Amino acid sequence: MKDLLPGYAAGSLPEADRQRVHAHLPGCPRCRAELATWQALAVPDTAPPPDPAALVRAVLTRSALAPQATSPPRRLRHLAGLMIAEARLIRIAVPIASALVMALGVALGLAQATAGADLVLALVAPIVAAAGIAGTYRFGHDPAGEVVAATPTSGRLLLLVRIALVFGYDLVLALTASVILAAAGAVGAASLLTLVTAWLGPMALLSSVSLLIAVRFGPDIALGAAVTMWAVRVLIGGVLVRDGWAARLVVDAWTTNAPVLTISAALTIAAFVVAGREPPDGRHATHRM
Amino acid sequence: MEPGGDEALLRSVAAGDAVALSRLYERHARGLFGYLHRLAGDRMTAEEILQDTMLAVWRSAGAFEGRAKATTWLFGVARRQAHNRLRGRSAPEPAVPDLAERPDQGAGPEELAIAAAGGTPVAAAIDRLPEHHRDVIALVFVAGLPLADVAEVLAIPVGTVKSRLHHARAAVAAALTAQEVPE
Numbered sequence: 345m346k347d348l349l350p351g352y353a354a355g356s357l358p359e360a361d362r363q364r365v366h367a368h369l370p371g372c373p374r375c376r377a378e379l380a381t382w383q384a385l386a387v388p389d390t391a392p393p394p395d396p397a398a399l400v401r402a403v404l405t406r407s408a409l410a411p412q413a414t415s416p417p418r419r420l421r422h423l424a425g426l427m428i429a430e431a432r433l434i435r436i437a438v439p440i441a442s443a444l445v446m447a448l449g450v451a452l453g454l455a456q457a458t459a460g461a462d463l464v465l466a467l468v469a470p471i472v473a474a475a476g477i478a479g480t481y482r483f484g485h486d487p488a489g490e491v492v493a494a495t496p497t498s499g500r501l502l503l504l505v506r507i508a509l510v511f512g513y514d515l516v517l518a519l520t521a522s523v524i525l526a527a528a529g530a531v532g533a534a535s536l537l538t539l540v541t542a543w544l545g546p547m548a549l550l551s552s553v554s555l556l557i558a559v560r561f562g563p564d565i566a567l568g569a570a571v572t573m574w575a576v577r578v579l580i581g582g583v584l585v586r587d588g589w590a591a592r593l594v595v596d597a598w599t600t601n602a603p604v605l606t607i608s609a610a611l612t613i614a615a616f617v618v619a620g621r622e623p624p625d626g627r628h629a630t631h632r633m
Numbered sequence: 634m635e636p637g638g639d640e641a642l643l644r645s646v647a648a649g650d651a652v653a654l655s656r657l658y659e660r661h662a663r664g665l666f667g668y669l670h671r672l673a674g675d676r677m678t679a680e681e682i683l684q685d686t687m688l689a690v691w692r693s694a695g696a697f698e699g700r701a702k703a704t705t706w707l708f709g710v711a712r713r714q715a716h717n718r719l720r721g722r723s724a725p726e727p728a729v730p731d732l733a734e735r736p737d738q739g740a741g742p743e744e745l746a747i748a749a750a751g752g753t754p755v756a757a758a759i760d761r762l763p764e765h766h767r768d769v770i771a772l773v774f775v776a777g778l779p780l781a782d783v784a785e786v787l788a789i790p791v792g793t794v795k796s797r798l799h800h801a802r803a804a805v806a807a808a809l810t811a812q813e814v815p816e
Contacts, residue, residue: 393666
Protein backbone atom coordinates (compact mmCIF):
# COMPACT_ATOMS: atom_id res chain seq x y z
CA MET A 345 0.00 0.00 0.00
CA LYS A 346 2.81 2.38 0.88
CA ASP A 347 4.29 1.87 -2.60
CA LEU A 348 1.10 3.22 -4.13
CA LEU A 349 1.08 6.48 -2.20
CA PRO A 350 3.49 8.48 -4.41
CA GLY A 351 1.53 7.51 -7.50
CA TYR A 352 -1.72 8.38 -5.70
CA ALA A 353 -0.36 11.81 -4.83
CA ALA A 354 0.86 12.31 -8.39
CA GLY A 355 -2.45 11.15 -9.82
CA SER A 356 -0.80 8.57 -12.05
CA LEU A 357 -2.26 5.37 -10.59
CA PRO A 358 -4.47 3.07 -12.66
CA GLU A 359 -8.12 3.37 -11.65
CA ALA A 360 -8.25 0.06 -9.71
CA ASP A 361 -5.23 1.00 -7.56
CA ARG A 362 -6.54 4.47 -7.03
CA GLN A 363 -9.80 3.13 -5.62
CA ARG A 364 -7.92 0.71 -3.36
CA VAL A 365 -5.92 3.55 -1.83
CA HIS A 366 -9.03 5.70 -1.61
CA ALA A 367 -10.81 2.98 0.37
CA HIS A 368 -7.82 2.33 2.61
CA LEU A 369 -6.99 5.87 3.67
CA PRO A 370 -9.87 6.65 6.08
CA GLY A 371 -8.91 3.78 8.37
CA CYS A 372 -5.11 4.36 8.37
CA PRO A 373 -3.66 7.51 9.98
CA ARG A 374 -0.07 6.49 9.13
CA CYS A 375 -0.81 6.31 5.42
CA ARG A 376 -2.69 9.59 5.59
CA ALA A 377 0.32 11.24 7.22
CA GLU A 378 2.68 9.80 4.64
CA LEU A 379 0.37 10.81 1.81
CA ALA A 380 0.48 14.40 3.11
CA THR A 381 4.27 14.47 2.70
CA TRP A 382 3.98 13.11 -0.83
CA GLN A 383 1.38 15.68 -1.64
CA ALA A 384 3.74 18.36 -0.41
CA LEU A 385 6.26 17.11 -2.97
CA ALA A 386 3.70 17.07 -5.76
CA VAL A 387 3.91 20.77 -6.54
CA PRO A 388 2.30 21.11 -9.92
CA ASP A 389 4.14 23.05 -12.56
CA THR A 390 1.81 25.93 -13.30
CA ALA A 391 3.73 27.47 -16.17
CA PRO A 392 1.73 26.96 -19.36
CA PRO A 393 3.57 25.02 -22.08
CA PRO A 394 4.41 26.83 -25.33
CA ASP A 395 1.74 27.09 -28.00
CA PRO A 396 1.68 23.96 -30.23
CA ALA A 397 1.49 25.79 -33.55
CA ALA A 398 4.43 28.06 -32.73
CA LEU A 399 6.51 25.17 -31.41
CA VAL A 400 5.89 22.90 -34.39
CA ARG A 401 6.65 25.76 -36.74
CA ALA A 402 9.95 26.43 -34.96
CA VAL A 403 10.84 22.74 -35.06
CA LEU A 404 10.11 22.41 -38.77
CA THR A 405 12.10 25.56 -39.53
CA ARG A 406 15.07 24.30 -37.58
CA SER A 407 14.78 20.91 -39.23
CA ALA A 408 14.92 22.53 -42.66
CA LEU A 409 17.75 24.93 -41.85
CA ALA A 410 20.07 23.07 -39.51
CA PRO A 411 22.15 20.20 -40.79
CA GLN A 412 21.43 16.91 -39.16
CA ALA A 413 24.34 16.56 -36.80
CA THR A 414 22.93 13.66 -34.89
CA SER A 415 23.57 10.90 -37.39
CA PRO A 416 27.22 10.08 -38.10
CA PRO A 417 28.29 10.68 -41.70
CA ARG A 418 27.88 7.57 -43.76
CA ARG A 419 31.35 7.19 -45.20
CA LEU A 420 30.57 5.10 -48.24
CA ARG A 421 27.68 7.28 -49.31
CA HIS A 422 29.82 10.35 -48.70
CA LEU A 423 32.58 8.93 -50.87
CA ALA A 424 30.12 8.01 -53.61
CA GLY A 425 28.77 11.56 -53.45
CA LEU A 426 32.30 12.94 -53.77
CA MET A 427 32.94 10.67 -56.77
CA ILE A 428 29.81 11.89 -58.55
CA ALA A 429 30.52 15.53 -57.71
CA GLU A 430 34.11 15.29 -58.92
CA ALA A 431 33.10 13.39 -62.05
CA ARG A 432 30.98 16.41 -62.99
CA LEU A 433 34.02 18.67 -62.70
CA ILE A 434 36.12 16.69 -65.15
CA ARG A 435 35.87 18.33 -68.52
CA ILE A 436 33.98 16.06 -70.87
CA ALA A 437 36.66 16.51 -73.56
CA VAL A 438 39.22 14.63 -71.50
CA PRO A 439 37.52 11.21 -71.38
CA ILE A 440 36.32 11.56 -74.97
CA ALA A 441 39.79 12.40 -76.27
CA SER A 442 41.28 9.56 -74.25
CA ALA A 443 38.79 7.11 -75.67
CA LEU A 444 39.39 8.35 -79.24
CA VAL A 445 43.18 8.05 -78.95
CA MET A 446 42.85 4.60 -77.45
CA ALA A 447 40.45 3.57 -80.24
CA LEU A 448 42.97 4.79 -82.77
CA GLY A 449 45.58 2.61 -81.09
CA VAL A 450 43.31 -0.40 -81.28
CA ALA A 451 42.60 0.30 -84.93
CA LEU A 452 46.34 0.55 -85.69
CA GLY A 453 46.96 -2.67 -83.82
CA LEU A 454 44.22 -4.45 -85.71
CA ALA A 455 45.34 -3.11 -89.07
CA GLN A 456 48.95 -3.96 -88.26
CA ALA A 457 49.81 -0.67 -89.93
CA THR A 458 52.93 0.11 -87.97
CA ALA A 459 54.04 -2.44 -85.44
CA GLY A 460 52.80 -5.17 -83.12
CA ALA A 461 49.73 -4.54 -81.03
CA ASP A 462 51.70 -4.69 -77.81
CA LEU A 463 54.04 -1.95 -79.01
CA VAL A 464 51.17 0.25 -80.14
CA LEU A 465 49.34 -0.08 -76.82
CA ALA A 466 52.56 0.41 -74.89
CA LEU A 467 53.06 3.68 -76.72
CA VAL A 468 49.49 4.96 -76.55
CA ALA A 469 48.18 3.97 -73.10
CA PRO A 470 50.78 5.71 -70.90
CA ILE A 471 50.58 9.10 -72.56
CA VAL A 472 46.78 9.02 -72.61
CA ALA A 473 46.68 8.39 -68.87
CA ALA A 474 49.45 10.88 -68.09
CA ALA A 475 47.73 13.60 -70.10
CA GLY A 476 44.48 12.94 -68.27
CA ILE A 477 46.20 13.04 -64.91
CA ALA A 478 48.01 16.28 -65.75
CA GLY A 479 44.66 17.99 -66.20
CA THR A 480 43.21 16.92 -62.87
CA TYR A 481 45.02 19.31 -60.59
CA ARG A 482 44.43 22.92 -61.41
CA PHE A 483 44.11 24.84 -58.21
CA GLY A 484 45.00 28.10 -59.87
CA HIS A 485 42.10 28.11 -62.29
CA ASP A 486 40.01 25.22 -61.16
CA PRO A 487 36.36 25.93 -62.02
CA ALA A 488 35.45 24.72 -58.54
CA GLY A 489 38.51 26.24 -56.88
CA GLU A 490 36.65 28.68 -54.68
CA VAL A 491 34.17 26.07 -53.56
CA VAL A 492 36.95 23.58 -52.90
CA ALA A 493 38.78 26.13 -50.78
CA ALA A 494 35.69 26.63 -48.66
CA THR A 495 34.74 22.98 -48.17
CA PRO A 496 35.61 21.06 -45.05
CA THR A 497 36.69 18.16 -47.29
CA SER A 498 40.45 18.24 -47.60
CA GLY A 499 42.04 19.08 -50.91
CA ARG A 500 44.02 15.86 -50.70
CA LEU A 501 40.89 13.74 -50.57
CA LEU A 502 39.41 15.62 -53.51
CA LEU A 503 42.62 15.11 -55.47
CA LEU A 504 42.64 11.41 -54.59
CA VAL A 505 39.06 11.04 -55.77
CA ARG A 506 39.82 12.79 -59.05
CA ILE A 507 42.96 10.77 -59.68
CA ALA A 508 41.07 7.57 -58.92
CA LEU A 509 38.39 8.59 -61.40
CA VAL A 510 40.72 9.59 -64.22
CA PHE A 511 43.29 6.84 -63.76
CA GLY A 512 40.57 4.24 -63.24
CA TYR A 513 38.87 5.35 -66.43
CA ASP A 514 42.12 5.14 -68.41
CA LEU A 515 42.89 1.78 -66.85
CA VAL A 516 39.53 0.46 -68.00
CA LEU A 517 40.11 1.92 -71.48
CA ALA A 518 43.53 0.26 -71.79
CA LEU A 519 42.20 -3.03 -70.47
CA THR A 520 39.31 -2.94 -72.94
CA ALA A 521 41.71 -2.20 -75.76
CA SER A 522 43.89 -5.11 -74.68
CA VAL A 523 40.94 -7.49 -74.52
CA ILE A 524 39.80 -6.44 -78.00
CA LEU A 525 43.27 -6.85 -79.47
CA ALA A 526 43.85 -10.18 -77.74
CA ALA A 527 40.44 -11.47 -78.83
CA ALA A 528 41.05 -10.37 -82.41
CA GLY A 529 44.40 -12.13 -82.37
CA ALA A 530 46.34 -9.12 -83.54
CA VAL A 531 50.05 -9.53 -84.27
CA GLY A 532 52.10 -9.13 -81.09
CA ALA A 533 49.13 -9.88 -78.87
CA ALA A 534 50.26 -13.32 -77.76
CA SER A 535 48.10 -13.21 -74.66
CA LEU A 536 46.17 -10.70 -72.63
CA LEU A 537 48.87 -10.78 -69.98
CA THR A 538 51.65 -9.81 -72.42
CA LEU A 539 49.58 -6.92 -73.65
CA VAL A 540 48.83 -5.62 -70.17
CA THR A 541 52.46 -5.99 -69.13
CA ALA A 542 53.45 -3.93 -72.14
CA TRP A 543 51.64 -0.80 -70.95
CA LEU A 544 50.91 -1.10 -67.23
CA GLY A 545 54.33 -0.16 -65.82
CA PRO A 546 54.96 2.77 -68.17
CA MET A 547 51.40 4.00 -67.65
CA ALA A 548 51.80 4.02 -63.86
CA LEU A 549 55.22 5.67 -63.95
CA LEU A 550 54.37 8.37 -66.48
CA SER A 551 51.09 9.16 -64.69
CA SER A 552 52.73 9.50 -61.31
CA VAL A 553 55.47 11.76 -62.68
CA SER A 554 52.82 13.80 -64.43
CA LEU A 555 50.82 14.09 -61.21
CA LEU A 556 53.80 15.19 -59.15
CA ILE A 557 54.73 17.88 -61.67
CA ALA A 558 51.11 19.00 -61.99
CA VAL A 559 50.80 19.43 -58.25
CA ARG A 560 54.03 21.36 -58.01
CA PHE A 561 54.13 23.37 -61.23
CA GLY A 562 50.68 23.17 -62.79
CA PRO A 563 48.96 21.14 -65.49
CA ASP A 564 50.54 22.73 -68.54
CA ILE A 565 54.08 22.06 -67.43
CA ALA A 566 53.04 18.55 -66.39
CA LEU A 567 51.56 17.82 -69.77
CA GLY A 568 54.62 19.20 -71.52
CA ALA A 569 56.97 17.17 -69.34
CA ALA A 570 54.97 13.98 -69.84
CA VAL A 571 54.92 14.40 -73.61
CA THR A 572 58.66 15.17 -73.69
CA MET A 573 59.59 12.19 -71.54
CA TRP A 574 57.42 9.91 -73.53
CA ALA A 575 58.79 11.24 -76.81
CA VAL A 576 62.32 10.45 -75.62
CA ARG A 577 61.20 6.94 -74.74
CA VAL A 578 59.48 6.43 -78.12
CA LEU A 579 62.37 7.82 -80.13
CA ILE A 580 64.95 5.73 -78.33
CA GLY A 581 62.90 2.56 -78.21
CA GLY A 582 61.25 2.64 -81.58
CA VAL A 583 62.76 5.05 -84.04
CA LEU A 584 66.32 5.95 -83.12
CA VAL A 585 67.34 2.53 -81.98
CA ARG A 586 70.78 2.90 -80.56
CA ASP A 587 72.70 0.38 -78.60
CA GLY A 588 74.31 1.75 -75.54
CA TRP A 589 73.83 1.95 -71.80
CA ALA A 590 71.76 5.09 -71.99
CA ALA A 591 69.28 3.56 -74.40
CA ARG A 592 69.04 0.35 -72.39
CA LEU A 593 68.50 2.37 -69.22
CA VAL A 594 65.65 4.33 -70.76
CA VAL A 595 63.94 1.21 -72.10
CA ASP A 596 64.39 -0.58 -68.78
CA ALA A 597 62.86 2.33 -66.95
CA TRP A 598 59.66 2.03 -68.96
CA THR A 599 58.73 -1.58 -68.38
CA THR A 600 56.36 -3.34 -66.04
CA ASN A 601 58.28 -4.61 -63.04
CA ALA A 602 58.30 -4.27 -59.29
CA PRO A 603 60.78 -1.37 -58.99
CA VAL A 604 58.94 0.72 -61.59
CA LEU A 605 55.58 0.17 -59.85
CA THR A 606 57.15 0.95 -56.46
CA ILE A 607 58.67 4.16 -57.73
CA SER A 608 55.31 5.13 -59.24
CA ALA A 609 53.60 4.59 -55.91
CA ALA A 610 56.29 6.63 -54.12
CA LEU A 611 55.94 9.49 -56.60
CA THR A 612 52.16 9.46 -56.17
CA ILE A 613 52.53 9.67 -52.38
CA ALA A 614 55.00 12.51 -52.80
CA ALA A 615 52.46 14.31 -54.97
CA PHE A 616 49.84 14.02 -52.25
CA VAL A 617 52.25 15.36 -49.65
CA VAL A 618 52.97 18.37 -51.83
CA ALA A 619 49.28 18.85 -52.59
CA GLY A 620 48.42 18.89 -48.90
CA ARG A 621 50.57 21.94 -48.28
CA GLU A 622 49.18 25.41 -48.51
CA PRO A 623 48.79 26.38 -52.13
CA PRO A 624 51.56 28.83 -53.08
CA ASP A 625 49.17 31.74 -53.39
CA GLY A 626 47.44 30.87 -50.15
CA ARG A 627 44.00 30.71 -51.68
CA HIS A 628 41.95 29.46 -48.78
CA ALA A 629 38.54 31.02 -48.50
CA THR A 630 38.22 29.95 -44.89
CA HIS A 631 40.44 28.92 -42.07
CA ARG A 632 41.77 25.41 -42.29
CA MET A 633 39.62 22.93 -40.47
CA MET B 634 -1.55 -0.49 -31.76
CA GLU B 635 -4.77 1.51 -31.59
CA PRO B 636 -5.33 3.93 -34.48
CA GLY B 637 -5.30 7.17 -32.48
CA GLY B 638 -2.58 6.15 -30.01
CA ASP B 639 0.85 7.64 -29.45
CA GLU B 640 2.49 4.78 -31.32
CA ALA B 641 0.35 5.45 -34.40
CA LEU B 642 1.14 9.17 -34.13
CA LEU B 643 4.86 8.39 -33.98
CA ARG B 644 4.54 6.28 -37.15
CA SER B 645 2.89 9.22 -38.90
CA VAL B 646 5.60 11.57 -37.63
CA ALA B 647 8.22 9.18 -39.01
CA ALA B 648 6.45 9.43 -42.36
CA GLY B 649 6.80 13.23 -42.24
CA ASP B 650 3.34 14.18 -40.99
CA ALA B 651 3.67 17.55 -39.23
CA VAL B 652 0.06 17.45 -38.02
CA ALA B 653 0.83 14.23 -36.18
CA LEU B 654 3.81 15.93 -34.55
CA SER B 655 1.56 18.74 -33.42
CA ARG B 656 -1.02 16.31 -31.98
CA LEU B 657 1.66 14.30 -30.22
CA TYR B 658 3.01 17.48 -28.68
CA GLU B 659 -0.43 18.72 -27.60
CA ARG B 660 -1.05 15.40 -25.89
CA HIS B 661 2.16 15.57 -23.85
CA ALA B 662 2.90 19.30 -23.77
CA ARG B 663 2.04 19.79 -20.11
CA GLY B 664 4.02 16.79 -18.87
CA LEU B 665 7.02 17.36 -21.13
CA PHE B 666 7.26 21.06 -20.50
CA GLY B 667 6.69 20.69 -16.77
CA TYR B 668 9.40 18.05 -16.59
CA LEU B 669 11.89 20.15 -18.55
CA HIS B 670 10.94 23.30 -16.66
CA ARG B 671 11.71 21.52 -13.41
CA LEU B 672 15.03 20.18 -14.74
CA ALA B 673 16.18 23.41 -16.35
CA GLY B 674 14.97 25.80 -13.65
CA ASP B 675 13.98 28.60 -16.00
CA ARG B 676 11.36 28.92 -18.65
CA MET B 677 13.60 30.05 -21.48
CA THR B 678 15.97 27.12 -21.21
CA ALA B 679 13.05 24.73 -20.79
CA GLU B 680 11.49 26.02 -24.00
CA GLU B 681 14.78 25.59 -25.85
CA ILE B 682 15.12 22.00 -24.65
CA LEU B 683 11.49 21.35 -25.52
CA GLN B 684 12.22 22.51 -29.04
CA ASP B 685 15.35 20.33 -29.18
CA THR B 686 13.22 17.43 -28.00
CA MET B 687 10.50 17.83 -30.60
CA LEU B 688 13.14 18.33 -33.30
CA ALA B 689 14.79 15.06 -32.23
CA VAL B 690 11.37 13.37 -32.27
CA TRP B 691 10.66 14.75 -35.72
CA ARG B 692 13.98 13.48 -37.04
CA SER B 693 14.23 10.15 -35.31
CA ALA B 694 10.63 8.98 -34.97
CA GLY B 695 11.59 6.30 -37.49
CA ALA B 696 13.96 4.86 -34.89
CA PHE B 697 11.05 4.18 -32.53
CA GLU B 698 10.66 0.41 -32.67
CA GLY B 699 7.65 0.01 -30.43
CA ARG B 700 9.55 -2.02 -27.87
CA ALA B 701 9.12 0.71 -25.27
CA LYS B 702 5.94 2.68 -24.71
CA ALA B 703 5.72 5.84 -26.77
CA THR B 704 5.50 7.91 -23.59
CA THR B 705 8.70 6.55 -22.09
CA TRP B 706 10.45 6.93 -25.43
CA LEU B 707 9.31 10.56 -25.61
CA PHE B 708 10.48 11.36 -22.09
CA GLY B 709 13.72 9.48 -22.76
CA VAL B 710 14.37 11.79 -25.71
CA ALA B 711 13.53 14.83 -23.59
CA ARG B 712 15.83 13.69 -20.84
CA ARG B 713 18.70 13.15 -23.27
CA GLN B 714 18.19 16.58 -24.83
CA ALA B 715 18.06 18.19 -21.38
CA HIS B 716 21.26 16.40 -20.46
CA ASN B 717 22.95 17.60 -23.67
CA ARG B 718 22.01 21.21 -23.09
CA LEU B 719 22.47 21.36 -19.33
CA ARG B 720 25.72 19.38 -19.25
CA GLY B 721 27.93 22.35 -19.90
CA ARG B 722 26.07 24.45 -17.35
CA SER B 723 27.13 24.31 -13.73
CA ALA B 724 24.49 22.79 -11.49
CA PRO B 725 22.27 25.35 -9.76
CA GLU B 726 24.33 26.19 -6.72
CA PRO B 727 22.45 25.92 -3.49
CA ALA B 728 22.64 29.30 -1.79
CA VAL B 729 22.92 27.57 1.57
CA PRO B 730 25.22 24.58 1.97
CA ASP B 731 23.13 22.76 4.53
CA LEU B 732 19.79 24.05 5.56
CA ALA B 733 19.43 21.89 8.65
CA GLU B 734 22.55 23.28 10.28
CA ARG B 735 21.69 26.92 9.98
CA PRO B 736 19.53 28.88 12.37
CA ASP B 737 17.10 31.26 10.79
CA GLN B 738 18.49 34.77 10.37
CA GLY B 739 15.58 36.66 8.89
CA ALA B 740 15.91 37.74 5.27
CA GLY B 741 19.05 35.75 4.52
CA PRO B 742 20.21 34.01 1.36
CA GLU B 743 17.77 31.23 2.11
CA GLU B 744 14.75 33.40 1.43
CA LEU B 745 16.38 34.57 -1.75
CA ALA B 746 16.90 30.98 -2.82
CA ILE B 747 13.29 30.17 -2.05
CA ALA B 748 12.10 33.16 -4.00
CA ALA B 749 14.29 32.17 -6.94
CA ALA B 750 12.91 28.64 -6.90
CA GLY B 751 9.32 29.71 -7.42
CA GLY B 752 8.39 30.98 -4.02
CA THR B 753 7.60 27.82 -2.07
CA PRO B 754 9.96 26.30 0.49
CA VAL B 755 9.24 22.86 -0.97
CA ALA B 756 10.35 23.94 -4.40
CA ALA B 757 13.53 25.37 -2.92
CA ALA B 758 14.20 22.13 -1.06
CA ILE B 759 13.62 20.11 -4.24
CA ASP B 760 16.02 22.36 -6.12
CA ARG B 761 18.68 21.52 -3.58
CA LEU B 762 18.40 17.79 -4.21
CA PRO B 763 21.02 15.99 -6.29
CA GLU B 764 20.17 15.92 -9.97
CA HIS B 765 19.18 12.25 -10.19
CA HIS B 766 16.70 12.76 -7.36
CA ARG B 767 15.19 15.83 -8.95
CA ASP B 768 14.85 13.83 -12.15
CA VAL B 769 12.74 11.20 -10.36
CA ILE B 770 10.60 13.81 -8.60
CA ALA B 771 9.97 15.64 -11.85
CA LEU B 772 9.02 12.48 -13.74
CA VAL B 773 6.71 11.20 -10.99
CA PHE B 774 5.03 14.38 -9.81
CA VAL B 775 5.34 16.89 -12.64
CA ALA B 776 5.18 14.65 -15.68
CA GLY B 777 2.82 12.27 -13.85
CA LEU B 778 4.39 9.06 -15.13
CA PRO B 779 3.69 5.73 -13.36
CA LEU B 780 6.72 4.46 -11.41
CA ALA B 781 7.28 1.63 -13.90
CA ASP B 782 7.54 4.14 -16.74
CA VAL B 783 9.89 6.35 -14.73
CA ALA B 784 12.12 3.33 -14.22
CA GLU B 785 12.08 2.69 -17.96
CA VAL B 786 12.89 6.31 -18.87
CA LEU B 787 15.81 6.39 -16.45
CA ALA B 788 16.87 2.81 -17.26
CA ILE B 789 17.00 1.90 -13.57
CA PRO B 790 15.08 -0.71 -11.54
CA VAL B 791 11.71 0.29 -10.06
CA GLY B 792 13.19 -0.32 -6.59
CA THR B 793 15.76 2.41 -7.22
CA VAL B 794 13.01 4.81 -8.29
CA LYS B 795 11.23 4.13 -4.99
CA SER B 796 14.35 4.58 -2.87
CA ARG B 797 15.16 7.87 -4.60
CA LEU B 798 11.60 9.04 -4.01
CA HIS B 799 11.84 8.24 -0.31
CA HIS B 800 15.18 9.95 -0.05
CA ALA B 801 13.81 13.05 -1.72
CA ARG B 802 10.77 13.05 0.55
CA ALA B 803 12.97 12.77 3.64
CA ALA B 804 15.21 15.62 2.48
CA VAL B 805 12.26 17.88 1.75
CA ALA B 806 10.62 17.01 5.06
CA ALA B 807 13.85 17.83 6.90
CA ALA B 808 14.10 21.14 5.08
CA LEU B 809 10.55 22.03 5.98
CA THR B 810 11.04 21.13 9.63
CA ALA B 811 14.16 23.29 9.84
CA GLN B 812 12.18 26.06 8.25
CA GLU B 813 9.38 25.91 10.78
CA VAL B 814 11.34 25.35 14.01
CA PRO B 815 12.62 28.91 14.64
CA GLU B 816 9.21 30.44 14.13
